Amino acid sequence: MELNVLVLGGDGIGPEVTREAVRVLRHVAEKWHHRVRLTEGLLGGIAIQKTGTPFPEETARLAAEADATLLGAVGLAEFDQAPPEKRPEKGLLGIRQALGVYANLRPVRAYPSQLDASPLKNHLVEGTDMIIVRELTGGIYYGTPRGITGEGAETRAVNTMTYTRPEIERVSRVAFPLARARRKKVTSVDKSNVLENSQLWRRVVTEVAREFPDVALDHMLVDNCAMQLILNPRRFDIVLTENMFGDILSDEGAVLAGSIGMLPSASLGARRPSGAWTGLYEPVHGSAPDIAGQNKANPLGAIGSVAAMLAYSFSLQEEAAAVETAIEAVLRSGRVTADLRPSGAPATTEQVGESVCAAIG
Numbered sequence: 507m508e509l510n511v512l513v514l515g516g517d518g519i520g521p522e523v524t525r526e527a528v529r530v531l532r533h534v535a536e537k538w539h540h541r542v543r544l545t546e547g548l549l550g551g552i553a554i555q556k557t558g559t560p561f562p563e564e565t566a567r568l569a570a571e572a573d574a575t576l577l578g579a580v581g582l583a584e585f586d587q588a589p590p591e592k593r594p595e596k597g598l599l600g601i602r603q604a605l606g607v608y609a610n611l612r613p614v615r616a617y618p619s620q621l622d623a624s625p626l627k628n629h630l631v632e633g634t635d636m637i638i639v640r641e642l643t644g645g646i647y648y649g650t651p652r653g654i655t656g657e658g659a660e661t662r663a664v665n666t667m668t669y670t671r672p673e674i675e676r677v678s679r680v681a682f683p684l685a686r687a688r689r690k691k692v693t694s695v696d697k698s699n700v701l702e703n704s705q706l707w708r709r710v711v712t713e714v715a716r717e718f719p720d721v722a723l724d725h726m727l728v729d730n731c732a733m734q735l736i737l738n739p740r741r742f743d744i745v746l747t748e749n750m751f752g753d754i755l756s757d758e759g760a761v762l763a764g765s766i767g768m769l770p771s772a773s774l775g776a777r778r779p780s781g782a783w784t785g786l787y788e789p790v791h792g793s794a795p796d797i798a799g800q801n802k803a804n805p806l807g808a809i810g811s812v813a814a815m816l817a818y819s820f821s822l823q824e825e826a827a828a829v830e831t832a833i834e835a836v837l838r839s840g841r842v843t844a845d846l847r848p849s850g851a852p853a854t855t856e857q858v859g860e861s862v863c864a865a866i867g
């Protein structure tokens with residue numbers, strides 16, 4: 507099979523974790539006799555520095571032509587005061603929208619060998635295994651009107667949270683089949699005691715649930731969910747929620763996994779006739795400029811994102827499973843980066859990538 511992948515290293519630790527993810531991709535391709543065709547592009551702060559815009563047209567074209575896109579991270583402190591259009595994050599929102607990747611899957615697992623890496627008590631996190639399905643191309647991130655107007659005491663900022671029925675339906679139709687292949691439980695998270703947006707969300711998710719009678723649906727308010735994630739994370743199988751709630755809850759989920767460096771993600775859009783998804787694959791973590799270029803960052807979130815790419819965009823389930831098994835083997839070996847608090851000397855980013863390849867065999 508030919509794997510046409512666009513690689514966007516992005517900012518901060520993005521390029522170095524992506525390098526290891528690509529190492530693993532090439533290794534898998536060699537072992538299973540696939541051909542990898544990589545192109546590289548610019549997104550985020552690096553794109554602003556080189557082209558003046560965070561999401562250059564060239565990147566949009568390359569992403570449209572590729573079978574899948576692998577992304578590192580975006581964000582640089584030097585743009586913190588820049589206007590909205592000239593911020594790295596705008597590039598990320600732009601490519602998500604351009605690719606139409608409306609369903610963001612963020613699996614959160616507490617690996618047995620990493621329980622001590624979480625600041626939470628082991629008995630709480632043990633057995634955690636959920637997927638947060640975050641709506642990714644709607645809600646308050648994209649709604650209009652938006653902006654800041656006026657001056658002095660008259661200054662006013664507006665953002666708009668908006669969802670349409672089809673937007674809620676399509677992401678729900680990703681979440682329920684995922685539950686079917688797991689513990690058959692969807693928890694839909696909203697703020698329907700206050701927001702009309704959430705009232706529509708709850709109504710539409712409940713309707714879609716009727717198409718999946720074998721899957722149990724419950725609803726939870728987002729504030730309670732933030733608490734239950736820590737008190738009883740094992741109760742969650744699929745967590746289905748809107749864009750901003752999913753952003754916030756997935757960082758909280760990272761605490762259960764021991765480190766945000768562990769979390770992969772798959773952002774899925776249209777499905778081709780072959781069943782392969784249009785996909786953008788990126789670790790959940792940010793660009794972590796404080797440790798950039800030091801060969802210290804945990805590449806397992808990026809490598810896990812390659813596993814997701816193999817599964818969702820190339821339907822290569824055996825290869826995907828091999829990468830996941832290799833990640834677990836490396837975790838058990840204890841040769842992990844500093845964020846996972848290894849008992850011995852921490853491994854480098856590169857060593858972790860090499861160890862995953864070695865474990866794949």
Ligand code: IPM
Nearest residue numbers: 580581595598599753790792
């Ligand atoms: C994430 C990030 C992004 C988001 C930022 C960088 C725009 O926090 O992917 O979770 O808010 O979606």
Ligand code: MG
Nearest residue numbers: 753754757790
């Ligand atoms: Mg986030």
